[in-house]
Amino acid sequence: MTRHLLRDDDLSPAEQSAILDRAARMKVDRFGERPLAGPQTVAVIFDKSSTRTRVSFAVGIADLGGVPLVISTASSQLGGKETASDTARVLERQVAAIAWRTYAQSGLEEMAAGTTVPVVNALSDDFHPCQLLADLLTIREHKGELAGLRVAFVGDGGDNMVHSYLLACATAGIHLRVAHPVAYGPRRAIVDDAIRIAAQTGGSITLLSDPAEAVDGVDVVVTDTWVSMGREDQKAERLAAFSGYQVTRELMALAAGDAIFLHCLPADRGFEVEAAVIDGPQSVIWDEAENRLHAQKALLAWLLEQD
Secondary structure (H helix, E strand, O other): OOOOEOOHHHOOHHHHHHHHHHHHHHHHOOOOOOOOOOOOEEEEEEOOOOOHHHHHHHHHHHHOOOEEEEEEHHHOOEOOOEOHHHHHHHHOOOOOEEEEEOOOHHHHHHHHHOOOOOEEEEEOOOOOHHHHHHHHHHHHHHHOOOOOOEEEEEOOOOOHHHHHHHHHHHHHOOEEEEEOOOOOOOOHHHHHHHHHHHHHHOOEEEEEOOHHHHHOOOOEEEEOOOOOOOOHHHHHHHHHHOOOOOEOHHHHOOOOOOOEEEEOOOOOEOOOEOHHHHOOOOEOHHHHHHHHHHHHHHHHHHHHOOO
């Protein structure tokens, strides 16, 4: 049966750990695995603009011996005349895998249901699982064993990063705290899924409204933009709602002395994070950005072995 990564809990704890182990090895020996040698082609489809996703997938596929076929939906039939499932049936006869950066999670689900090759969620409005593999790899590099670590996410509780943090951290056995304004919380069904997983792995999920309480003593502090793609018309109201949720030097001082700071980028400096934090000694955002490459390579190699 073809395996896909559409949301973070598509991976079991053992599978998540195995992919992170493989990513760490690939980072040391960048060209040691060539599962796409041939070369085979991987389709990477973009509905949304991108820097890190586009570069890391294109470079990673080439590192694995393959050819990245980068497709913009603006210049294709996908989403216009052709359904996601029909597009998938065309592509599967020519490519080894499909990665899609899109809006609706339902489109990814339709594509995965209609194809025999792995489909990877390269970002949707609901989840960002590739970023979480990179984030967990980064945290593990700097903090060691993931299980038992304390992580705080401060900001928009309803964005795709929080939904993925909930599921991925629960899978890893991490104690996650999310501080968000009451009106901007995560989807209840996803919280319930994360709580269920955490009960099996020894992790925990805590939702709070006070950033200081969330950050107190944690090992990792994370934030994301307050105005995600597609929500630009809400910018003024969001800036007002999140005014007390900026990650500042003062807020970081409440975390553990050796705490690290993560942001998936791009960052709105001076809004969700103070420039002194993002450029400061606790920031590991450039490691995090690089680790998209290694995590996605490991994921693709793993998925290609599951058929």
